[in-house]
Amino acid sequence: MVDNKGLVGSVRFVEYLVPRVQRLGIYLALVVFAAYYLMPLFVMLTTSLKSLDEIRTGSFISLPRDIDFSSWKIAWSEACTGVKCNGLKPYMLNSFLIAIPAVAISTMVGALNGYTLSHWKFKGANLIFGMMLFGCFVPFQVILLPMAIVLGKLGVAGSISGLVLVHVVYGLGFTTLFFRNYFVTVSNEITRAAKIDGAGFFRIFYSIFLPLSAPIFVVTIIWQFTQIWNDFLFGVSFSQAGTQPVTVALNNIVNSTTGVKQYNVDMAAAILAALPTLLVYILAGKYFIRGLTAGAVKG
Amino acid sequence: MFTRFEKQIPKIVLAPSFSAVLIFVYAFMAWTVYIAFTKSTIMPMYKLNGVLQFGRLSRSPRWETAIENLFIFGILFIAISTVLGLLLAILLDQRIRSEGALRSIFLYPMALSFIVTGTAWKWILNPGTGIEAFVRSWGFSSFKFDWLVNPDFAIYTIVIAGVWQSAGFVMALFLAGLRSVNQEIIYAAMVDGISTRRIYTKIILPSMAPVFMSAVIVLSHLAIKSFDLVVALTGGGPGYQTDLPATFMYAMAFSRGDLGQAAASATVMLMTVVAIIVPYLYSELRSKNG
Numbered sequence: 001m002v003d004n005k006g007l008v009g010s011v012r013f014v015e016y017l018v019p020r021v022q023r024l025g026i027y028l029a030l031v032v033f034a035a036y037y038l039m040p041l042f043v044m045l046t047t048s049l050k051s052l053d054e055i056r057t058g059s060f061i062s063l064p065r066d067i068d069f070s071s072w073k074i075a076w077s078e079a080c081t082g083v084k085c086n087g088l089k090p091y092m093l094n095s096f097l098i099a100i101p102a103v104a105i106s107t108m109v110g111a112l113n114g115y116t117l118s119h120w121k122f123k124g125a126n127l128i129f130g131m132m133l134f135g136c137f138v139p140f141q142v143i144l145l146p147m148a149i150v151l152g153k154l155g156v157a158g159s160i161s162g163l164v165l166v167h168v169v170y171g172l173g174f175t176t177l178f179f180r181n182y183f184v185t186v187s188n189e190i191t192r193a194a195k196i197d198g199a200g201f202f203r204i205f206y207s208i209f210l211p212l213s214a215p216i217f218v219v220t221i222i223w224q225f226t227q228i229w230n231d232f233l234f235g236v237s238f239s240q241a242g243t244q245p246v247t248v249a250l251n252n253i254v255n256s257t258t259g260v261k262q263y264n265v266d267m268a269a270a271i272l273a274a275l276p277t278l279l280v281y282i283l284a285g286k287y288f289i290r291g292l293t294a295g296a297v298k299g
Numbered sequence: 300m301f302t303r304f305e306k307q308i309p310k311i312v313l314a315p316s317f318s319a320v321l322i323f324v325y326a327f328m329a330w331t332v333y334i335a336f337t338k339s340t341i342m343p344m345y346k347l348n349g350v351l352q353f354g355r356l357s358r359s360p361r362w363e364t365a366i367e368n369l370f371i372f373g374i375l376f377i378a379i380s381t382v383l384g385l386l387l388a389i390l391l392d393q394r395i396r397s398e399g400a401l402r403s404i405f406l407y408p409m410a411l412s413f414i415v416t417g418t419a420w421k422w423i424l425n426p427g428t429g430i431e432a433f434v435r436s437w438g439f440s441s442f443k444f445d446w447l448v449n450p451d452f453a454i455y456t457i458v459i460a461g462v463w464q465s466a467g468f469v470m471a472l473f474l475a476g477l478r479s480v481n482q483e484i485i486y487a488a489m490v491d492g493i494s495t496r497r498i499y500t501k502i503i504l505p506s507m508a509p510v511f512m513s514a515v516i517v518l519s520h521l522a523i524k525s526f527d528l529v530v531a532l533t534g535g536g537p538g539y540q541t542d543l544p545a546t547f548m549y550a551m552a553f554s555r556g557d558l559g560q561a562a563a564s565a566t567v568m569l570m571t572v573v574a575i576i577v578p579y580l581y582s583e584l585r586s587k588n589g
Contacts, residue, residue: 026393033387034404037463040419041407047422059433060423112312120309128317130580135324137576139524141548141565145334145558146327149343169323172316201308230412232527233545237553247414251530254418263422270418274411281410285403288410293471 048072048268055263068264075268081252082241088272090242091249095229095276097160098245102167103224109168110175110220111213115205117176118183119191129180136173143170144237151238158240166238167228174227175220178294182216183209215287222284223291226277246273328569334562341556352563362564365542368454372543373522375458376465381514383462384469389499391470392477402474405467413464417531420460421447424532450540453533457541461528465521469514476510477503516579523571544568 039061047055048071049064058065077087117129147166148157156162186209194204235245244252250273254266281288338348356362387405391398408416423429424447431444446452480503488498526545533541535550542550544564552561 023393026390026395030387030390030395030401033390034401037404037408037467040416040423040463043423044416044419047419055428059436060429061433109316113316116309116312122309125309125313128313131325132316132320133580134576135320137520137572137580138324138328139545139565139568139572141545141552141561142331142569143323143327144548144565145343145552145561146330147323150327169319172319176316200305201312226410230414232412232414232530233549236530237549247412247527250418251414254421254531255534263428266418267422270415274415277410277412278407281403281407285406285410289402289406289471292406292409292468293475 044267044270048075048264048271050264052260052262052264071262071264072268072272074262074265075253075272079253079262079265079269080256081244081249082256084241088246088249088253088269091244091246092272092276094160094239094243095246098163098167099225099228102164102171102228103221105164106168106171106175106224107217107220110172111179111210111217112205113172113176114179114181114183115209117180119186119188119204119209120201129176132173132176134173135170136177140170140233144233148238158238158243160243162238163234163243163245166234167231170234171224171227175224178216178220178223178291179213181294182213186212218284218287219291219294222280222287225280226288229277249273331562332566332569334558335566337559339558339562341558343558352559353567355560356563356567359560361539361542362544362547362560364539365544365547365564368457368541368543369522371454372458372461372525373519375455376461376522377515377518379458379462380466380469380518381511383466384514385473387466387470388473388477391474402471405470407467408464409468413460413527414531416464417460417528420456420463421532424456424459447533448537450537453537453541457525457528457532457543460532461522461525464528465518469518472510472514472517473507476507480506512579516575519575520572523568523575 043060046064049067051068054065075088077089078085079087117125151157151162190208191204194208230247232247235248239248250269253269334343335352336347336349337344338351391401426445426448431442434442446456484502485498488502524545525543529535529541529543529546535542535546548561548564551557551564
């Protein structure tokens, strides 16, 4: 009897233990992966707060001994990108000057396009949508050369407005796709009833579609802003000294070979350049992720 | 008159966007492909010259390296990102506490430019400042981790960073897929005493074939377009050992002044993307409309 009880007891013990060990394993694995994911951010932050001496003597994962914000100041207004030493500030401004109009225009046009392609279909509308969709996938290398020539012909080569144009044109496919896929779920009956009541194209858009499209506007604006802010290829191809977006300036700071390598300034500059999109992600990550998955499962 | 005009409004609204796409996507594409068949160097030339540029490309050791790298990088990047993304999704799907926070952690690299995060990766992978120096400072003075500057291994550092950047995205795709699997079938299987492992391998994973498909398509598209990754981590070096087609094309176009080679390499990239994307888009659009 006693032995029997003991056996039952140990079986219970195993039943108790196994799932808990499994749970522990799952959490442990997740924590390890999370650490791997956070490491670059952690290294950037801690290194930016260290002095150069401490960087030389300490290891890359140690915490800073004294927190020192001076490299942030240098990165903001003194670091050198090539020959100029104005820090990242003017280039942050450039990125905003590029991103804000480009996001506004591509989003508004995308909304109208999406509305048209979902509720005012005409012959060939599907073909147009397919062609715009394919435009999202084209490797941009294939358009770099003619774009450079056309920007020159238009007189906007190397200018902020040139970059706005580029980002609007290559953002349209995505914004149209987002709005089209969102509006497609609105019942056709509503549009039909409104048409019978005599409402026209724009009236229906303003009174029916705009009021219910706040979420998709948020998704699209966040998506476009992140894409344009993070762009490097267009920035490096179509800008010149003074009009570079922040990613290009950051790359120049990090790769500048003159003087002593100031790793702390590099890291501070990287964080500054990341701050706008990082903030958007922290505040509205849900919408960013929605855009990400909507962009992947297209059609 | 008015109603006829009304009828045209949808077309008028779409016209500017459609013309922009026609010019900036399709005409530009055609121009580049055309230039790939000319003798253009610094300036574009419009006299056709056969497949000369593609011949030059095939004899170029730098292009050969770029293509080899694309294969190594592409295969490893797609395979590891898919497996890691699936693993993360399965782990997160076990009714985890603070799932939201973990999901945000795995996805934040997608919200940042790799020019930014590459600054940190470069420092971590640099033998003088990062992991190698750290392990050596613990007394293992012969420890070596110099992939970043080792011509034979530098491409693998691009894989490490690329996977770090994209696996979270694959996780998001799979997580959405896992959440849409019919729960009743799983409960029924559990009631029948089928092991969790078999439920995953026989029921859940097979039902996610379309998600695998999207993930692979999107990842291969990302791999072909990869540019920031290389620029930020290695700048294509040592030498041109970590060149990918995208960086090769950029070098030819903007630093070598060899428009013919730039156009030819861009054309090869375009063809690769078309071969992957067009069947996918076609089947997606057809299944949605039909």
